[in-house]
Amino acid sequence: MLRVAGLSVGVARPVGLRGTQVLPLLTDINLTVAAGEIVVVLGASGAGKSLLAHAIMNILPANAQCSGTIALHGHPITPLHPVALLPQHHGFLDPLARVGAQLSWMARRKGQAATPAALLASVGLDASVKRLMPHQLSGGMARRVLLALALGAAPDLIIADEPTAGLDPTNSTIVTTHLQTLAKRGGAALVITHDLMSVLPIATRVIVLDNGRIVAAAPAGQFTGAGEALPLPARNLWRALPENGFTDA
Ligand SMILES: Nc1ncnc2c1ncn2[C@@H]1O[C@H](COP(=O)(O)OP(=O)(O)OP(=O)(O)O)[C@@H](O)[C@H]1O
């Protein structure tokens, strides 16, 4: 479904009076996401996770330089494609538009019928939330509105950036259940996180991103016990989790 090949992203920064230098932020990223899969990209803060999401969605900042290829169903991604970003920050909501209007716009942009109340209900929000402005939403509500927006795009693929961060267990389950339903229906998700445990139950594969490079990849099922089957960088991360006793590998 999604194929990222040889993706590198750098930002130009000034050096001296006239020169510029490109600072590499992502280097030679290769990954695929097949129908039915939930691929987790695991990495520490600053590893380049959001940049990877933004590169795939073609919304990198103006100073970014990008090379490599990104294809969905074999073609470059356009705004009309059934792919949705579940962004990390609710700053992605339009601060001056009611929730209902934003849900309707998303549906229209993707050629779908607008069903704001049903979308809100599917993420556990009352239909009255349609009339609210983004600043009237709590953090957890805003994250669920972002999920409703992503679902409103009727996507084949959701790129979810820290989808469970800061959510209570009930809301976290709402998000992971939707991602799992999408994958079961033949869609797929690329889930970006620093918190493996919150998404491991739904993951099929885990890719470890460190300092802009992929350093390990393993089937999710290998993240069990002492992680004996895992490649070393993934095993070290796994064994360092509090749940696994902080053992220093
Ligand atoms: N527009 C930009 N110009 C310069 N550097 C940038 C830009 N955007 C991101 N960076 C840098 O790229 C690196 C990766 O950023 P990114 O937002 O992808 O991290 P992340 O893995 O998503 O982290 P977090 O878990 O904190 O969200 C960071 O060092 C960041 O400072």
Ligand code: NI
């Ligand atoms: Ni991020």
